Amino acid sequence: xxxxxxxxxxxxxxxxxxxxxxxxxxxxxxxxxxxxxxxxxxxxxxxxxxxxxxxxxxxxxxxxxxxxxxxxxxxxxxxxxxxxxxxxxxxxxxxxxxxxxxxxxxxxxxxxxxxxxxxxxxxxxxxxxxxxxxxxxxxxxxxxxxxxxxxxxxxxxxxxxxxxxxxxxxxxxxxxxxxxxxxxxxxxxxxxxxxxxxxxxxxxxxxxxxxxxxxxxxxxxxxxxxxxxxxxxxxxxxxxxxxxxxxxxxxxxxxxxxxxxxxxxxxxxxxxxxxxxxxxxxxxxxxxxxxxxxxxxxxxxxxxxxxxxxxxxxxxxxxxxxxxxxxxxxxxxxxxxxxxxxxxxxxxxxxxxxxxxxxxxxxxxxxxxxxxxxxxxxxxxxxxxxxxxxxxxxxxxxxxxxxxxxxxxxxxxxxxxxxxxxxxxxxxxxxxxxxxxxxxxxxxxxxxxxxxxxxxxxxxxxxxxxxxxxxxxxxxxxxxxxxxxxxxxxxxxxxxxxxxxxxxxxxxxxxxxxxxxxxxxxxxxxxxxxxxxxxxxxxxxxxxxxxxxxxxxxxxxxxxxxxxxxxxxxxxxxxxxxxxxxxxxxxxxxxxxxxxxxxxxxxxxxxxxxxxxxxxxxxxxxxxxxxxxxxxxxxxxxxxxxxxxxxxxxxxxxxxxxxxxxxxxxxxxxxxxxxxxxxxxxxxxxxxxxxxxxxxxxxxxxxxx
Amino acid sequence: xxxxxxxxxxxxxxxxxxxxxxxxxxxxxxxxxxxxxxxxxxxxxxxxxxxxxxxxxxxxxxxxxxxxxxxxxxxxxxxxxxxxxxxxxxxxxxxxxxxxxxxxxxxxxxxxxxxxxxxxxxxxxxxxxxxxxxxxxxxxxxxxxxxxxxxxxxxxxx
Ligand code: FES
Ligand code: FES
Numbered sequence: 001x002x003x004x005x006x007x008x009x010x011x012x013x014x015x016x017x018x019x020x021x022x023x024x025x026x027x028x029x030x031x032x033x034x035x036x037x038x039x040x041x042x043x044x045x046x047x048x049x050x051x052x053x054x055x056x057x058x059x060x061x062x063x064x065x066x067x068x069x070x071x072x073x074x075x076x077x078x079x080x081x082x083x084x085x086x087x088x089x090x091x092x093x094x095x096x097x098x099x100x101x102x103x104x105x106x107x108x109x110x111x112x113x114x115x116x117x118x119x120x121x122x123x124x125x126x127x128x129x130x131x132x133x134x135x136x137x138x139x140x141x142x143x144x145x146x147x148x149x150x151x152x153x154x155x156x157x158x159x160x161x162x163x164x165x166x167x168x169x170x171x172x173x174x175x176x177x178x179x180x181x182x183x184x185x186x187x188x189x190x191x192x193x194x195x196x197x198x199x200x201x202x203x204x205x206x207x208x209x210x211x212x213x214x215x216x217x218x219x220x221x222x223x224x225x226x227x228x229x230x231x232x233x234x235x236x237x238x239x240x241x242x243x244x245x246x247x248x249x250x251x252x253x254x255x256x257x258x259x260x261x262x263x264x265x266x267x268x269x270x271x272x273x274x275x276x277x278x279x280x281x282x283x284x285x286x287x288x289x290x291x292x293x294x295x296x297x298x299x300x301x302x303x304x305x306x307x308x309x310x311x312x313x314x315x316x317x318x319x320x321x322x323x324x325x326x327x328x329x330x331x332x333x334x335x336x337x338x339x340x341x342x343x344x345x346x347x348x349x350x351x352x353x354x355x356x357x358x359x360x361x362x363x364x365x366x367x368x369x370x371x372x373x374x375x376x377x378x379x380x381x382x383x384x385x386x387x388x389x390x391x392x393x394x395x396x397x398x399x400x401x402x403x404x405x406x407x408x409x410x411x412x413x414x415x416x417x418x419x420x421x422x423x424x425x426x427x428x429x430x431x432x433x434x435x436x437x438x439x440x441x442x443x444x445x446x447x448x449x450x451x452x453x454x455x456x457x458x459x460x461x462x463x464x465x466x467x468x469x470x471x472x473x474x475x476x477x478x479x480x481x482x483x484x485x486x487x488x489x490x491x492x493x494x495x496x497x498x499x500x501x502x503x504x505x506x507x508x509x510x511x512x513x514x515x516x517x518x519x520x521x522x523x524x525x526x527x528x529x530x531x532x533x534x535x536x537x538x539x540x541x542x543x544x545x546x547x548x549x550x551x552x553x554x555x556x557x558x559x560x561x562x563x564x565x566x567x568x569x570x571x572x573x574x575x576x577x578x579x580x581x582x583x584x585x586x587x588x589x590x591x592x593x594x595x596x597x598x599x600x601x602x603x604x605x606x607x608x609x610x611x612x613x614x615x616x617x618x619x620x621x622x623x624x625x626x627x628x629x630x631x632x633x634x635x636x637x638x639x640x641x642x643x644x645x646x647x648x649x650x651x652x653x654x655x656x657x658x659x660x661x662x663x664x665x666x667x668x669x670x671x672x673x674x675x676x677x678x679x680x681x682x683x684x685x686x687x688x689x690x691x692x693x694x695x696x697x698x699x700x701x702x703x704x705x
Numbered sequence: 706x707x708x709x710x711x712x713x714x715x716x717x718x719x720x721x722x723x724x725x726x727x728x729x730x731x732x733x734x735x736x737x738x739x740x741x742x743x744x745x746x747x748x749x750x751x752x753x754x755x756x757x758x759x760x761x762x763x764x765x766x767x768x769x770x771x772x773x774x775x776x777x778x779x780x781x782x783x784x785x786x787x788x789x790x791x792x793x794x795x796x797x798x799x800x801x802x803x804x805x806x807x808x809x810x811x812x813x814x815x816x817x818x819x820x821x822x823x824x825x826x827x828x829x830x831x832x833x834x835x836x837x838x839x840x841x842x843x844x845x846x847x848x849x850x851x852x853x854x855x856x857x858x859x860x861x862x863x
Contacts, residue, residue: 037803038801038802038803038804038840039802040802164799166796166799167799169804170795170796170799170801170804171785171788171796172785173801173803173804173805173807173808174779174788174792174795174796174801174804174807174808174811175739175779175780175782175783175784175785175788175792176737176738176739176779176780176784176808177738177739178738178739178804179738179741179805181738181741181742182732182738184732184733184736184738216722234733235729235733236725236726236729239745302839303805303839304743304749304751304803304805304806304837304838304839304840305741305742305743305751305803305805306742306743351803351804352803352805353803353805353806353839354802354803354805354839354840356839383742385745386743386744386745386746601799602799605799605802605842605845606802608841608842608844608845609802609840609841609842610841611841612840612841612842612843612844613839613840613841616841634744634746634748635744635746635748635749635837636746636748640837640839641841641843642834642837643830643833643834643836643843643846643847644830644831644834646830646843646844646847648844649844
């Protein structure tokens with residue numbers, strides 16, 4: 001077999017021991033730069049290693065997100081972990097297996113072909129040879145770079161991959177301590193923050209005496225320019241101080257937000273960086289123009305657990321424990337702010353509550369590190385307050401999407417322009433244009449930089465899923481990257497995919513109606529991609545689409561389809577809804593094609609979770625602003641979907657084992673939003689274009705109808 | 706101030722201002738980390754514990770008010786090697802993603818099943834509706850509670 005092009009992860013971490021070690025207790029430790037964020041990646045990567053090495057999963061330990069010993073694989077994002085880290089681990093394990101068998105064959109004076117592996121033991125022509133990975137490991141040079149040259153197993157030989165093995169991390173989570181929040185070394189100091197209201201705001205006064213009175217206990221107040229932290233051996237004391245602090249601080253240069261800035265419509269006409277991507281401008285004037293505009297407001301990650309980190313500075317070395325999505329990038333970002341060499345910092349991942357993108361996790365790590373720097377030798381546990389989590393995490397950007405199409409005589413799009421207004425979708429420090437939050441509060445804040453969005457080769461940001469998978473002769477994107485949104489924005493599950501798919505699939509239903517055709521039949525008439533066709537037809541069958549009633553009865557059935565990033569998993573979703581004054585989603589059928597699935601139950605869990613989160617976004621969620629910033633700072637002002645609002649969900653994967661693994665974590669969000677939008681339009685007989693589909697909007701639509 | 710209470714069947718004596726939250730006492734003084742902080746506002750349910758069998762938000766409950774009472778946390782249900790049927794059912798159904806919400810939910814489910822051994826889906830939804838789960842594991846969680854109810858009614862233990 002020819003050496004394949006190595007995955008980036010292997011090129012950038014060119015030592016076998018960064019990936020794999022055989023430990024004395026007869027386990028094998030696989031290391032990954034990707035981290036567990038509730039998506040089950042650690043288990044799935046363990047499964048891949050177990051198969052490739054022929055060791056049972058019980059012997060595989062996975063070290064994840066560790067700058068001291070594990071590989072640098074940037075951030076855990078974009079449903080890429082199985083493709084990237086999994087692909088690397090598979091190659092590394094195949095290579096180590098081959099090397100181990102070569103060495104064993106030398107020792108046993110036989111051919112490697114005579115050897116097989118069972119439970120990590122090497123059998124010679126079926127009989128125990130007395131050799132195994134652990135007896136041979138010392139003879140392998142693990143400082144070598146992986147070559148990717150060893151043959152990996154054929155899919156048909158997988159025993160563990162493809163099985164729904166239970167998640168390795170879940171037992172701890174239903175019995176006790178399991179998260180970074182739960183680490184409490186002796187002598188730990190608890191810390192909370194007073195946040196600078198916005199970058200550029202300057203602290204004019206702080207009534208420390210009043211804060212101390214509110215705190216009622218031993219309290220240290222640390223100040224550094226506009227950075228203020230409260231530290232106490234007693235958590236409640238630090239918490240009370242921080243809760244009282246905003247009322248006892250005055251700031252100059254605080255921003256003023258106007259009410260319209262809260263809405264996506266505000267984006268149009270703002271200063272932006274403009275690009276045209278795709279086909280040349282349409283030549284002839286439009287003959288049968290049609291257009292549709294949809295919007296999605298700012299939405300929150302709204303993690304159940306507030307951001308938290310531990311940090312300790314000991315003998316000049318800083319160790320940080322964080323639930324961020326990438327420990328190596330975090331280390332680099334911390335080093336840049338603290339003015340330390342990266343070698344002086346170790347960043348270790350510990351589990352946190354689900355984050356669904358770039359939330360406050362990394363910012364909390366810097367908060368903790370800055371405090372630890374002031375109190376050397378003490379372990380600092382920093383946690384955000386609930387209102388801080390809502391008020392200061394980066395939010396998913398609002399988007400306004402207009403589709404202009406020119407139809408052919410059969411009512412199919414002949415020319416299509418997608419116009420997108422959105423702030424940046426990625427301000428991960430070191431990747432996009434953003435900084436760790438507290439850096440802005442220090443004496444020398446970082447310079448303002450021009451915002452960027454992920455390039456289209458990486459799936460785009462605002463443009464993610466803007467290119468329809470349908471057969472369209474000419475398509476172009478006009479992308480307006482709005483440069484100064486009122487609040488910090490960054491990556492949230494799916495980036496621009498949800499609004500873009502919502503737009504495309506709304507258009508499909510509108511065009512089908514104009515053509516007098518069934519929405520599924522209309523789609524299939526311009527969808528030639530075989531895997532896509534199969535999925536749409538299959539989900540429609542499961543949802544008994546052929547029995548779909550007329551529009552405007554209060555009951556609706558709607559479909560949404562997309563292939564995430566046009567290159568990850570395919571998903572088709574049907575939703576049935578009942579609309580009276582508000583929307584009740586009754587049933588959701590979600591079907592995905594994710595190629596070879598490492599852990600089917602884990603993947604289904606991701607599909608279901610994506611459906612529920614998208615339902616919540618579509619029906620309920622909008623970040624609200626007041627004049628100084630984000631005002632929806634608790635679960636009452638930012639409600640999410642509850643148990644009593646849950647539909648029946650059937651989420652399934654089609655057999656895709658003939659194709660490579662495709663990331664599945666984000667594929668259902670766009671199609672789910674679109675399916676609900678279309679079902680509501682079917683139920684009402686009139687479409688609501690702006691998310692969330694609230695009671696007010698339904699009442700307004702009914703008045704119009 | 707000294708407060709006497711029973712936690713997971715054991716008599717405990719703690720020394721804390723009576724206004725300290727029960728959540729902070731459980732976590733930071735007794736080392737029971739399964740009870741989690743989510744909001745401190747009685748809005749999410751991450752911090753749910755049983756006080757004399759009733760589900761209570763420990764984030765807003767002052768420790769002084771549980772003097773002489775019996776508190777049960779997730780650790781009191783079962784440990785990894787001796788799981789309660791509810792914990793077992795959550796693992797059997799793989800009911801959870803990040804897992805942050807789960808211990809509070811299991812506690813509310815325990816209170817429900819103690820009262821109503823044969824709950825309908827609607828009973829379970831009602832009992833859990835004060836809990837939030839951002840990962841969207843709701844359907845699996847409902848199935849897990851149904852599974853646990855079945856197991857417990859049939860007298861099988863873990
Ligand atoms: S932490 Fe108590 S209800 Fe949220
Ligand atoms: S499993 Fe993550 S919040 Fe429920």
